[in-house]
Amino acid sequence: xxxxxxxxxxxxxxxxxxxxxxxxxxxxxxxxxxxxxxxxxxxxxxxxxxxxxxxxxxxxxxxxxxxxxxxxxxxxxxxxxxxxxxxxxxxxxxxxxxxxxxxxxxxxxxxxxxxxxxxxxxxxxxxxxxxxxxxxxxxxxxxxxxxxxxxxxxxxxxxxxxxxxxxxxxxxxxxxxxxxxxxxxxxxxxxxxxxxxxxxxxxxxxxxxxxxxxxxxxxxxxxxxxxxxxxxxxxxxxxxxxxxxxxxxxxxxxxxxxxxxxxxxxxxxxxxxxxxxxxxxxxxxxxxxxxxxxxxxxxxxxxxxxxxxxxxxxxxxxxxxxxxxxxxxxxxxxxxxxxxxxxxxxxxxxxxxxxxxxxxxxxxxxxxxxxxxxxxxxxxxxxxxxxxxxxxxxx
Ligand SMILES: *Cc1c(COP(=O)(O)O)cnc(C)c1O
Numbered sequence: 001x002x003x004x005x006x007x008x009x010x011x012x013x014x015x016x017x018x019x020x021x022x023x024x025x026x027x028x029x030x031x032x033x034x035x036x037x038x039x040x041x042x043x044x045x046x047x048x049x050x051x052x053x054x055x056x057x058x059x060x061x062x063x064x065x066x067x068x069x070x071x072x073x074x075x076x077x078x079x080x081x082x083x084x085x086x087x088x089x090x091x092x093x094x095x096x097x098x099x100x101x102x103x104x105x106x107x108x109x110x111x112x113x114x115x116x117x118x119x120x121x122x123x124x125x126x127x128x129x130x131x132x133x134x135x136x137x138x139x140x141x142x143x144x145x146x147x148x149x150x151x152x153x154x155x156x157x158x159x160x161x162x163x164x165x166x167x168x169x170x171x172x173x174x175x176x177x178x179x180x181x182x183x184x185x186x187x188x189x190x191x192x193x194x195x196x197x198x199x200x201x202x203x204x205x206x207x208x209x210x211x212x213x214x215x216x217x218x219x220x221x222x223x224x225x226x227x228x229x230x231x232x233x234x235x236x237x238x239x240x241x242x243x244x245x246x247x248x249x250x251x252x253x254x255x256x257x258x259x260x261x262x263x264x265x266x267x268x269x270x271x272x273x274x275x276x277x278x279x280x281x282x283x284x285x286x287x288x289x290x291x292x293x294x295x296x297x298x299x300x301x302x303x304x305x306x307x308x309x310x311x312x313x314x315x316x317x318x319x320x321x322x323x324x325x326x327x328x329x330x331x332x333x334x335x336x337x338x339x340x341x342x343x344x345x346x347x348x349x350x351x352x353x354x355x356x357x358x359x360x361x362x363x364x365x366x367x368x369x370x371x372x373x374x375x376x377x378x379x380x381x382x383x384x385x386x387x388x389x390x391x392x393x394x395x
Contacts, residue, residue, distance in 0.1 A: 001296045008293070009281045009369035017379040019354045022188055022327050022365025025214030025278070034277035038270055050269075059272040060263060066279045067213070067222050070287055071190055071205070073197035077224055079259040080209065080272060084187055084221040085114045086237075087206040088154075089122050090262065091183050091223070093236035095152045095204070096126040102151040102180065103128040106143055108136045108166075110159045115185055119154055136166065143174045150180035152204075157195070158188035158325035161357045163317040165193070165325055169200045176201070181229075187211060190222070192294050192326035192368060194287050197224055204229070212326065212367055215275035220268055223259075230258060239264030281369055293368035294326040297376045301328045301364065304380035310388040312336030313343075316361055327365045329357070330383070335391045346386040352379045 012018075012026040042054040051057050064078035071078070081087070092105065105123055107116065116133065123129040129151070134142040143150060153175040157168050168184060175182040181203040189195050191212035197205065205224040209215035225233065235255065240246045242263040244254040255261035282290075298321060305315065305328075312334040318324045332340045337360070344356045354364040362383070366376060 001292070003296075003300070003373040005373070007368075007370045007372045008285055008290075011372070012370040016351045016353055017371075017375045017382075019352060019364040019366065019371075019376075019379055021214070021367035021370070022211050022363070023355055024210055024217060025212055025367065026370055027216075028214045028278040028281045028370075030280055031214075031216065031274050031277045035270065035274050038273040043270075056267065056269045056272075059269060059276070060267050061259060063272055063276050063279070064222060064259065066276065067190070067209070068224075070213070070279075070282060071186060071195040071197050071207070071224065072199055072287070073224050074227060076258055077197070077227055078222050079262050080220050080222050080275065081263050081265075081267065082221055082223070083218075084185065084206050084208045085118050087221045087223045088115055088118045088183070088185065090235060090237055090264075091204045091206065091225075092119060092122045092152065092154060093126070094233040095181055095183065096122070096129050097236060098233050099151050100128070102149055104130050104132060104146040104149045105152055105154050106132050106134065106139065106146055106150060107154040108139055109133055110136050110161070110164075111154075111156050112160055112185065112187070115154070115156060136164075139166075139171060140174055143171070143178060143180075146180075147178050150175065150178045152181045152183050154183045156185035156187065158193065158327075160188060161316075161361055161363070162329050163188075163325045163327040163363075165318075165323050168195065168202075172200055172202060188325050188327070191282070191287070192290060194291050197226070202226060204233075209275050212365075212369075213275070214278040214281065214369075216271065216278065219271050219275050223262055225259060225262065235262050235264070237264050241265055241267070285369070290368045294366055295321040295324075297366040297368060297371060297373065298324060298326070298328055300373055301366065301376050301380045304377050305330065305384060308381060308384035310335075310384065310391045312339075312391055313384065313387045326368065327363055329361045329363045332360050332362065332387075335394055336387060339387075339390050339394070342390055343383070343387055346390060347383050350382045350386055352382045352386075354383070
């Protein structure tokens, strides 16, 4: 790989090196212009007629179809609506209702806290349901033990703290072997990791669009339902926009065709406009190509840290790139114990933006679309220099 090549999407952040795109993706070219058009031309000019005249009503499916190839899904399998936590509640509720003889949901201790709060609440509200939260290393055993009582596995592909990847194809296969479904959270996968929804026969997934998809603060989530399951599963939170005929205002709910039945409420049109414009940056790039670049960025960051890290700064992410998402996390220990916040602040003062996951991790997201190799190598040097300065001050 040519390490002097510029980032494929161009440079989006000039004055700093932005390694926090796994928390909030940077502003892509074209988004600001599209947003002002959505406000000044569509909203101001078309007013309520905009729902039909400006494509607002179809945006959840249209933008979903743009995300589909990024996660290896087919057209008509992805809808953009709600937020990740709410979309997870819908999917989990749907699965538990569809298979009342199976009540067990298996998840892991490393799952994102919000995902676990949702799972606690949903399983508590469905009679006979039970949430089993196990160590990641015990997942295969827990799936086997649950056997015919397993309703679903409920996992996040990339660990938000360490960037470690679960074996998505393997765990999905294990769930299927028991007759259960697999629900995957793709928040830290979409746009950087090859998910392969179709290739791996994934059942159900959600993900947020404001991380590596760069949809902007509070951008809605996406929801994926495998085509073959779409008629079987029911939206447990039906609303008028998912009705077969929303403007007939019928008393009884009847589901719309396809993914549209998963809509509950009015689409967030301005947020969808920003997201749709941000996704244009992916045009002409495959996820295979971006994943290859993401791995190379990670390898370069880690090699630089290996060379320059002072005592107390160590790699917390898997060294094997096949087991790592698009982030590198560093642990502060020994002479740097308790210094993760200081290291993030000192790195930011020197122009490198990452973030902290308590108690001891500094996290650096590597967005392959808009980061160059040069920026990532420089960032790793700056972080190591900052850590050395903190260590010297402490010692
Ligand atoms: C970022 C993230 C979320 C965010 O959930 P929202 O409800 O959209 O705020 C959920 N799960 C995981 C794994 C995340 O990384």
